Amino acid sequence: MKKNLIVTLLISVTLIQGCTVYQKNATPLSEATNKGKVKVIHSNLSSKGSYSVHKYNNISLDDSTFYGIKGKRKESITLSESTSVYLIDPKKTKSRKILGITIPVGVIVIGVVVLVIACNCPYVDIIDESGEASFQGTLFPGAIFESLERTDQLVLDYQPKEDNVQIRISNVLPEKEYINEVKLLQYQVQPEERLAINKAGELIATSNFMTAESATDMNGDTRLKEVSELDEFAYKFNDSPKEDEFNRLDLKFNIEDQMDDLNLVIRGKQTEWVEVVGDQFFSLFGDRFNDWTQKMDKVDPEKYNQSAARTGLSLRVLAKIEGKYKLINVFHNAGTKMNRDMIVNLPPNLNYGPELELRLESAYRFWEIDHVALAKNVRSEIDFEELELTSATSNTEMDVLKQLNTIDGEYANILNTGDYINLNFKYTYPEEGIATKLILKGTGYYHHEKEYNQEINKKALRVLKKPMSTHLYSQIIEQAYTLAKNKQEQQ
Numbered sequence: 001m002k003k004n005l006i007v008t009l010l011i012s013v014t015l016i017q018g019c020t021v022y023q024k025n026a027t028p029l030s031e032a033t034n035k036g037k038v039k040v041i042h043s044n045l046s047s048k049g050s051y052s053v054h055k056y057n058n059i060s061l062d063d064s065t066f067y068g069i070k071g072k073r074k075e076s077i078t079l080s081e082s083t084s085v086y087l088i089d090p091k092k093t094k095s096r097k098i099l100g101i102t103i104p105v106g107v108i109v110i111g112v113v114v115l116v117i118a119c120n121c122p123y124v125d126i127i128d129e130s131g132e133a134s135f136q137g138t139l140f141p142g143a144i145f146e147s148l149e150r151t152d153q154l155v156l157d158y159q160p161k162e163d164n165v166q167i168r169i170s171n172v173l174p175e176k177e178y179i180n181e182v183k184l185l186q187y188q189v190q191p192e193e194r195l196a197i198n199k200a201g202e203l204i205a206t207s208n209f210m211t212a213e214s215a216t217d218m219n220g221d222t223r224l225k226e227v228s229e230l231d232e233f234a235y236k237f238n239d240s241p242k243e244d245e246f247n248r249l250d251l252k253f254n255i256e257d258q259m260d261d262l263n264l265v266i267r268g269k270q271t272e273w274v275e276v277v278g279d280q281f282f283s284l285f286g287d288r289f290n291d292w293t294q295k296m297d298k299v300d301p302e303k304y305n306q307s308a309a310r311t312g313l314s315l316r317v318l319a320k321i322e323g324k325y326k327l328i329n330v331f332h333n334a335g336t337k338m339n340r341d342m343i344v345n346l347p348p349n350l351n352y353g354p355e356l357e358l359r360l361e362s363a364y365r366f367w368e369i370d371h372v373a374l375a376k377n378v379r380s381e382i383d384f385e386e387l388e389l390t391s392a393t394s395n396t397e398m399d400v401l402k403q404l405n406t407i408d409g410e411y412a413n414i415l416n417t418g419d420y421i422n423l424n425f426k427y428t429y430p431e432e433g434i435a436t437k438l439i440l441k442g443t444g445y446y447h448h449e450k451e452y453n454q455e456i457n458k459k460a461l462r463v464l465k466k467p468m469s470t471h472l473y474s475q476i477i478e479q480a481y482t483l484a485k486n487k488q489e490q491q
Contacts, residue, residue, distance in 0.1 A: 124138065196375075209375055228372075235368065264346060
């Protein structure tokens with residue numbers, strides 16, 4: 001990676017996160033201090049001085065109070081669970097090195113702040129017969145613009161005991177959600193069968209799995225334990241990274257005398273760290289964030305996804321063909337909350353050889369893989385039974401059944417944090433001895449609700465369009481976070 005790219009990305013960190021944080025959800029000192037300088041006195045500070053004030057959200061720190069003095073005005077701030085966060089930027093002169101570049105510590109310290117950011121997108125819960133909610137996952141993760149609206153299919157872990165299935169779709173984080181259609185499907189499942197979703201969003205039934213003979217990371221260390229069983233272990237693409245190579249997992253399968261139709265099934269998800277880096281990226285747009293969102297509502301989704309694959313945001317699947325790794329498939333989104341099964345049908349008539357060598361690539365810490373295997377049995381023709389949607393009511397008692405029945409551009413909107421829609425479906429019991437699965441099929445998109453006071457950082461945004469830039473940006477954010485954490489522990 002060129003040195004000027006590293007420098008530019010480091011500068012972007014100083015502009016968007018040049019702060020030490022001492023508050024959780026703190027009330028602003030005053031409207032006058034939203035921008036500019038303010039004198040701060042705080043028990044956690046090693047010295048007093050002039051500090052810049054910037055607003056951020058979703059921060060987690062120890063309880064504390066600080067006092068701000070601007071002119072003759074003095075106000076105290078105590079932690080609150082319900083208000084916003086203001087970051088304080090000390091003007092220090094001491095310097096440290098990140099990726100070989102020397103910059104002031106004071107402007108790279110970001111505090112122990114952003115790791116509590118969770119997955120956005122509509123949350124899905126089953127409300128059981130006792131009224132208890134059971135979280136199932138999220139719908140259409142990554143569809144953050146109108147142009148990225150898509151249909152998602154979420155396999156539910158629930159077996160009804162009554163003739164009604166109640167599902168709640170909730171807005172739990174600051175965003176606006178637009179639901180075009182929802183359906184509840186039921187299908188007859190075979191023993192040991194798992195439903196996997198392909199790049200086109202179609203569900204494929206898979207079974208009879210063959211795990212890899214070996215799985216190694218980019219340093220040559222074995223990772224077979226992490227990816228050979230359905231368990232709590234996962235490979236997280238968090239090996240010591242290189243600047244000019246994505247983190248990777250190399251897999252080897254012995255396919256001699258095996259099936260002609262090769263299907264790779266990957267169970268995994270995106271990490272919560274990808275939301276951290278994403279929030280840093282969004283803040284680069286500063287007070288132009290909403291303007292950018294409106295522009296992206298009209299972006300070509302194919303070009304957007306191509307950029308995501310090029311920069312490392314997506315999970316890349318490669319196969320070694322005639323001695324060289326070639327990209328054969330990409331998964332753009334799986335969400336950060338629950339593992340999903342994803343399937344890749346490997347292109348036929350290619351000279352893989354008796355030992356199939358595959359590679360999974362990701363930007364640093366963006367994905368985690370729980371299980372990887374070849375499925376010997378697959379079936380794409382599945383008879384889904386659609387269950388009747390009998391009611392759809394918002395938490396404000398608004399009937400939105402009509403809006404959710406068809407894909408017609410008429411949306412049921414969930415616009416505020418804490419709002420939800422309750423759905424009721426008429427359940428059809430299968431014949432005795434037949435096992436079934438439920439799938440919630442939903443179409444829509446959502447917008448992040450962000451507020452940044454700083455100006456747009458055009459230089460950093462141009463750099464982040466380049467290949468590998470997201471991979472490097474993730475490393476820089478982590479190192480800045482580590483420096484901040486160490487500094488705070490020393491105070």
